[in-house]
Amino acid sequence: MVNSLKNIPSVDELLSDHRVQDHLQKYQRTFVVQLLREAIDAARTRLRLSDSEVDRSQISAWICQDLQQRIETLTQGTLKRVINGTGVVLHTNLGRAPLSKTALNYLHEMGTFYNNLELDLEKGERGSRYVHVEELLCRLTKAEAALVVNNNAAAVLLGLNTLAQGKEVIVSRGQLVEIGGAFRIPEVMKLSGALLKEVGTTNKTYLRDYAEAIGEDTGLLFAAHTSNYKIEGFTAEVALSDLVKLGRDANLPVMKDLGSGILFIPPSCGLGDEPTVQQCVEAGADVITFSGDKLLGGPQAGIIVGRKEYIEAMKKNQLTRALRVDKLTIAALEATLIEYLAGFPEKNLPVIHMLSLSSDELRQRAERLVEILNAAIGKQALLQSISMVEVEDMVGGGAYPTYRLPGYGVEIKFQDLKLETVAACLRRQDPAVLTRRQEDRMLISVRTLLEGDAAILAKKIYQVLHDLEAKAQKGVQH
């Protein structure tokens, strides 16, 4: 009621309220005052719309509660931990690859202290940030040289710009891919200053299509890995080694956008039909680009390996300065690569570990999760059943688009509850919980649960069911 507006306390009055004083112990005064003013404005609006008279102490209570919420929202940060029950190992929406412990420790140390990012400690001279992972990448892939930039999209842009600005780039129509997050080969091509020359058809492209398209203005032969879809049926694609042979004859470089760069396929996971980075190097591609945070299991980065002359030209390109990686990325990537070179990726890199989990192991984990959930929510009125089920997991991250990894999970059925209601409540928890849905059942795949996740998951589901039940009871009473 407009009448109540006169009951709104002043900023000064509120600042001496003990509830506001508590915040002033922890936060900057200007920050608290700013949010306090916003809370007062919100109360004013609420009073204008209200039909009843509200007294001063009630208004103060509103404002203090609103202030509390505003402070909590702003100081928590918007990036939140998520428990991934979807069974999609590389989920772009969930930050792709979780990092290894050694990567995190190394990153922590390099972030805490100064380091030799661009200093040659032997000579005492300025060094290059690009030396740090180059040897590792060359040893691992057998390429002559390597360079790391912000992400694979940047790597493709840099490669095209360096090798083919103002020239034609020949690409198969079957490979003009769009990757999630609006990475489109034709658009990147345009940005790079190269001219796209499409050859072949969507389903079939032959070597002669490339050969016939080569002309005076051609600068590069380009192949993109069709990572997020598969053309099946009446198809033909040119093998990388054949494209390389054509490139050699025509004196043109060949660049391959591999997308998800695999260095090592765990023998136990049954994934074997995607080309590894080493195979592309062996096939003779002059430049190969791939992501650091897809199947490699490292931080976001765009890795470029290939012939020294081209990599050196890219290092000199002004664009590289704009696309460069920071010390934290380099630290995490270095630790990840060392694991491949000298350590045990199946054991220590979370992504590779999750992909290599055996059927027995997954079943045991699912059985254990059923026990944990039974103990936590078995007696909830809104619960119908909890049972172990076989599920199909996915690699994600634009790799193995049609491949399903056989796995195990837990199926939960609820009583008189819309699945979406429960799923939405779980998403709003902190940590948020993401589950999978199959008709009227909720599925939680155990493959993508990380250390400590199961116990928290059980607690969150209990919380959500408890709250929903309390709400339903209240609904009955009214």
Ligand SMILES: *Cc1c(COP(=O)(O)O)cnc(C)c1O
């Ligand atoms: C994922 C992908 C990209 C983009 O890589 P980012 O590291 O996300 O920038 C480009 N090309 C292909 C083929 C991909 O699969």
